[in-house]
Amino acid sequence: MSSVTKPRRGRPPGRPSAQPDGVDQRARLIEIALGLYARFGYAGTTLAAIAREAGMTPAAVHYYFKTREQLFEEVHAAHIVPMRKHVESIFQAYAGDPATAFVKVAERFVDVAEEHSWIAPIFFGDLLTDENSFRQHMKKQVDYKMQEAFHARIREWQAEGKLHADLDAALIMPSIMSLTMLLMAARRKWKDDPMRKHVDRETIRRHAMALLGHGLGPVKA
Structure with a gap:
């Protein structure tokens, strides 16, 4: 009696099988x-x-994930939305002292960049190249009415003498991100740079606090 080879069964339709390590x-x-x-x-x-x-x-x-935009929406909800809420809470806590609030925000950005090495490359990548896919995607995530309200509040603080009058409301947050997140990303490139290889997280934090707190002039007595 000859043996009959049964046809191999394919994977049943539905969710693909998990990896051997069991990670979701x-x-x-x-x-x-x-x-x-x-x-x-x-x-x-x-x-x-x-x-x-x-x-x-x-x-x-x-x-x-049907698209990379769908994947990033989950990243945005899990990481960027909480970061924004944390920033909002800082301004609520220091509503009468915006200069201190911005310094606290800078300190938080250093921590975020340390925790998430991907955040600076995605925020600054489009700015440094002709690519605009991230910028186009983020337009769907930004609440421009809330952003304009924040800029209006900055101008009120300037009118009240709580912030320097020459600051541009639309450039403050990008400037703070550049001073913190961008430098945190750049330090990985400076390991062999004789002039900057000493730069670490604490150096960037201290530098940002000094520059935002006192500017480039000497500390006033």
Whole structure:
């Protein structure tokens, strides 16, 4: 009696099987995306790139995230929204002292950049290249009415003499991000730079606090 070879059964339809390590695939893919953001920014982090890094097919990644925008929306909700709420709480706590509030915000940005190495590359990547995919995506996430209200409040603080009159309301937060997050990202490039290899997290924090707190002039007695 000849043996009959049964046809191999394919994987049943539905959710792709989990990796052998048991890590939830969705969370795993997001972590891989964050690592790619840190190396290549938002523009360089496609679903195909995530699939290659994860050792999966693009179709398998597509099961979890239809587009990279959808993936980033989860990153935005999990990381950027809480950061913004924290910043808002700082201004609420120091409503009568905006100069101190901005210094506290800068200190928080140093901590955020330390915790999330991907955040500076995605925020500054578009600014340093002709790529605008991240900027276009973020337009959907920004509450421009709230942002304009904040700029109006800055101008009120200036009129009240609580902030320097020459500051531009639209440039304060980008300037603070550059002074903190951008430098935190740049320090990885300075390991072999004889002039800046000493720069670490505490150096950047101290520098930002001094520059924002006292400007470039000597400390007044």
